[in-house]
């Protein structure tokens with residue numbers, strides 16, 4: 354199955370998603386877990402449209418610096434535009450498997466909703482380890498798509514759509530194995546915290562409503578008919594109209610350190 358393409362339309366949808374209240378709260382949780390200090394140098398792997406870089410730039414101040422790296426030119430362009438007024442952010446074209454930075458460059462390396470798309474997670478973690486200074490911290494945030502709950506009046510159709518949508522990722526259950534993978538890469542002090550996102554009413558600007566657009570676009574590209582995908586989305590909106598809407602997702606923020614010794 355083909356992975357989701359972060360072309361112009363994909364990057365635009367991530368931008369819309371990042372403006373939702375749920376995404377803003379999640380960025381605040383990531384920032385809290387990173388506990389940055391003024392002057393820190395931070396790398397955001399898969400920086401997308403640059404919302405995280407924008408938020409983190411305040412925490413590191415003018416003496417610090419945020420570098421974003423992403424292979425999608427459209428994402429880089431949106432990120433540069435978003436942060437054009439900031440003197441301490443930079444965006445680079447590049448890939449997690451071959452980061453364009455020297456060894457031991459960063460105080461912290463973070464990545465949000467990116468490692469679940471990678472074919473080579475150990476390679477990406479090895480690169481994160483390489484570019485971190487001794488004593489530096491890594492933060493990886495991903496969803497476990499097996500823990501997604503979405504009320505539907507047609508359970509078989511929901512299963513069909515979500516099974517197809519899982520193909521947009523390399524590993525829809527990465528949090529299951531991320532702890533051992535971090536340790537195998539050499540990291541210590543590995544820990545994980547959940548971010549549970551719940552919606553009990555339908556709001557067209559919410560995380561789940563924007564996710565619906567990703568789902569419809571992707572599953573149709575994988576052979577599900579437009580009519581079937583639209584009927585799935587209409588059903589969810591109709592449940593919202595009768596006060597029967599329920600969406601819940603489990604995301605995990607993993608943190609770990611590169612030993613100072």
Ligand SMILES: C[S@@+](CC[C@H](N)C(=O)[O-])C[C@H]1O[C@@H](n2cnc3c(N)ncnc32)[C@H](O)[C@@H]1O
Pocket residue numbers: 359367371398399400401402403404405422423424425428447448449450464465466467470471
């Ligand atoms: C779901 S978006 C998340 C973007 C951003 N982290 C955010 O939270 O707004 C996934 C991003 O990962 C990027 N990506 C995909 N494969 C990558 C790789 N091998 N190395 C670095 N970034 C990658 C995509 O281009 C896209 O911008």
